[in-house]
């Protein structure tokens with residue numbers, strides 16, 4: 389096996405499919421309803437072409453960048469994804485170690501199986517904490533405090549989940565997380581009313597607050613001094629609102645096609661959001677990134693960094709911590725090669741003219 393490692397994300401996906409039960413593979417891989425957005429997140433990258441420049445001295449490539457003042461060796465971040473014990477018994481601790489060994493920033497999901505403190509203690513790294521706002525605000529406030537005192541550097545507030553999208557594969561499979569509810573990190577919290585082995589949809593209905601609004605961003609700001617990135621923005625209008633509300637960053641995301649089906653592919657609206665934000669805060673994007681060239685395209689269209697969800701989960705499912713690490717390393721090496729062949733020596737040189745979008749071709 390070690391001599392025959394997968395050579396790309398898609399091969400990891402195949403291994404993950406073999407390693408997991410259908411229910412758990414479908415949970416990771418699936419999307420909402422017709423899965424149009426899920427497919428289009430990937431397909432939209434295929435519609436963008438690269439415009440390489442040649443005879444640039446590319447003997448040294450520098451992929452480093454920074455986010456909220458933190459230096460990163462590469463713009464690739466591990467997206468928050470829930471229930472890593474679905475993929476591997478070591479759960480988020482394995483993923484955190486994999487990310488840390490690549491010096492990659494990881495966003496820990498609110499729906500992690502491992503406790504916040506356990507992940508924090510497992511290895512030294514810069515991490516952000518992803519938050520959903522509960523009906524019981526005190527639960528979310530407690531989690532923010534725990535993340536703060538565990539050394540997390542920012543809160544990623546996910547705003548595209550007032551209710552769970554209709555994930556028909558999970559409905560068909562009667563998806564349940566392994567063992568207990570997939571929220572081990574939370575069940576120690578007082579009075580939290582979870583139903584043993586309940587379906588994810590029921591859990592979310594019982595706990596998430598569909599009345600969440602922009603004023604809750606104010607509330608969150610009032611209870612933490614950590615910077616807040618708003619995840620789940622798809623329009624210029626909301627991007628401007630996020631900046632007005634005091635967000636330290638905007639993440640263009642459709643939750644990997646798991647929430648609103650027929651929401652646009654994220655890469656197709658990135659530029660609209662970047663223009664609206666006008667440099668006030670960094671813009672990140674996730675959804676459908678499977679190649680270094682995808683990362684390059686996102687950066688050319690104005691993203692400061694990208695987040696990668698399923699590919700890391702596939703690595704984790706296929707080969708545990710080593711697999712997750714290998715996926716991150718592979719994407720980093722692919723980005724380095726893409727930059728080399730496009731004549732971009734640094735992320736600053738990944739400019740808009742390095743890509744040709746469908747819109748460009750119609751002009």
Ligand code: FNR
Pocket residue numbers: 415416417429467468469470497498499518546619641642643644645646674675676677695696697698699701
């Ligand atoms: C997610 N995503 C997610 N987002 C979030 O804010 N909190 C969460 O708990 C989860 N959980 C989750 C579980 C699984 C299995 C997946 C696949 C995704 C969405 C995630 O952060 C990200 O937006 C997408 O995964 C990006 O798309 P790709 O990279 O998976 O195509």
